[in-house]
Amino acid sequence: MEIKSVMVIGAGQMGSGIAQVCAMSGYKVYLNDLKQEFIDKGLSRIGSNLSKQVKKERISQQDLVAAMDLLQGTTDLNDAKEVDIVIEAAVENMEVKCNLFSRLDEIAKDHTILATNTSSLPITEIAAATKRPGKVIGMHFMNPVPVMKLVEIIKGLATTDETFAAVENLAHDLKKSPVEVNDFPGFVSNRILMPMINEAIYTVYEGVSSPEDIDQVMKLGMNHPMGPLTLADFIGLDTCLYIMETLHEGFGDDKYRPCPLLRKYVKAGWLGRKTGRGFYQYQD
Structure with missing residues (x-):
C-alpha cells in the first residue's frame, strides 16, 4: 500500500x-x-x-x-x-x-x-x-x-x-x-544500550570511579561520542529505569536488574537534564 x-x-x-x-x-x-x-x-x-x-x-x-x-x-x-x-x-x-x-x-x-x-x-x-x-x-x-x-x-x-x-x-x-x-524485550538498541548504562551506574554505586572519569573511559577508550552517564541524563533516568525493569521482567534474568543507585536517583527526582540534575547538574 x-x-x-x-x-x-x-x-x-x-x-x-x-x-x-x-x-x-x-x-x-x-x-x-x-x-x-x-x-x-x-x-x-x-x-x-x-x-x-x-x-x-x-x-x-x-x-x-x-x-x-x-x-x-x-x-x-x-x-x-x-x-x-x-x-x-x-x-x-x-x-x-x-x-x-x-x-x-x-x-x-x-x-x-x-x-x-x-x-x-x-x-x-x-x-x-x-x-x-x-x-x-x-x-x-x-x-x-x-x-x-x-x-x-x-x-x-x-x-x-x-x-x-x-x-x-x-x-x-x-x-x-x-x-x-x-519482538523481544528492548528490541536491539535498548537490549544492548541499557545494560551498558546500568553497568556504568553500578561502577558509580560501587565507588569504582567518578561519573566524569567513567564517561571519559568510554569516550576516549571506546570512541563513544557521549559517555554512558551523560547519555543516561539525556535520555532521562526514569526512562532508563523503566526500560531496565521491562528487560528484567521480560527475560526474568538478574543480569538486567536495575542498579539500586538508579532507583534512588529516580525516587529523589534526579532524572537528568529535564529536571536539572542527574549524574551531573545542569543550569537552564
Missing part, C-alpha cells in the same frame, strides 16, 4: 520530531495530543528546528513554509480516519497504549497501519488490543529524530509482510535507515 498521510500521536520531543521529518518528506501530518497547549509547543519546536536549518543553509525558507503547511494540529483522535498510518509516540505505558490502539482500531479505516514508537514494550501485546494485529507494527525512532538515521522496525507475531514493507518504504522515504527486528 502507498502511504500519503500520517497521524503522529504525542507532540513531545519524539512525536514532534517524527512529525517534522514526515512533513519535510512531503506527507500530510496530523499532530495529535490531549491539549492544544501541547500541540502548540510541539509545532513551535518544529518551527524553531527548521529555522535553524534555514540559517545553516541546509534547507530553504520555501522548504520551511512547505513543511509547516503540511502540519495540522488536532486534539480530536477521530482525525485518524483521514490517514494511512498512525505513529503513536505517547507515554511509555502498556495500559495507555493498549487503550489507545483499541480506540484507533475503531476509528481508522481498514487499510490504516497502526505503528508505535515504543522503545521496549511488546508489539504483539499492543496488537492484541486491536482487531487488525496484522497491521500493527513497531517503528522505533532514535532521539533526536531529525538527526538520527536509525529506525528499528519491529514485527509482532501477527504483523504481515505487506505491513512491514509499507513501513520500511516509509522509513526510506524519510531518509532513515530501517533495521528489521523481531
Whole structure:
C-alpha cells in the first residue's frame, strides 16, 4: 500500500520530531495530543528546528513554509480516519497504549497501519488490543529524530509482510535507515544500550570511579561520542529505569536488574537534564 498521510500521536520531543521529518518528506501530518497547549509547543519546536536549518543553509525558507503547511494540529483522535498510518509516540505505558490502539482500531479505516514508537514494550501485546494485529507494527525512532538515521522496525507475531514493507518504504522515504527486528524485550538498541548504562551506574554505586572519569573511559577508550552517564541524563533516568525493569521482567534474568543507585536517583527526582540534575547538574 502507498502511504500519503500520517497521524503522529504525542507532540513531545519524539512525536514532534517524527512529525517534522514526515512533513519535510512531503506527507500530510496530523499532530495529535490531549491539549492544544501541547500541540502548540510541539509545532513551535518544529518551527524553531527548521529555522535553524534555514540559517545553516541546509534547507530553504520555501522548504520551511512547505513543511509547516503540511502540519495540522488536532486534539480530536477521530482525525485518524483521514490517514494511512498512525505513529503513536505517547507515554511509555502498556495500559495507555493498549487503550489507545483499541480506540484507533475503531476509528481508522481498514487499510490504516497502526505503528508505535515504543522503545521496549511488546508489539504483539499492543496488537492484541486491536482487531487488525496484522497491521500493527513497531517503528522505533532514535532521539533526536531529525538527526538520527536509525529506525528499528519491529514485527509482532501477527504483523504481515505487506505491513512491514509499507513501513520500511516509509522509513526510506524519510531518509532513515530501517533495521528489521523481531519482538523481544528492548528490541536491539535498548537490549544492548541499557545494560551498558546500568553497568556504568553500578561502577558509580560501587565507588569504582567518578561519573566524569567513567564517561571519559568510554569516550576516549571506546570512541563513544557521549559517555554512558551523560547519555543516561539525556535520555532521562526514569526512562532508563523503566526500560531496565521491562528487560528484567521480560527475560526474568538478574543480569538486567536495575542498579539500586538508579532507583534512588529516580525516587529523589534526579532524572537528568529535564529536571536539572542527574549524574551531573545542569543550569537552564
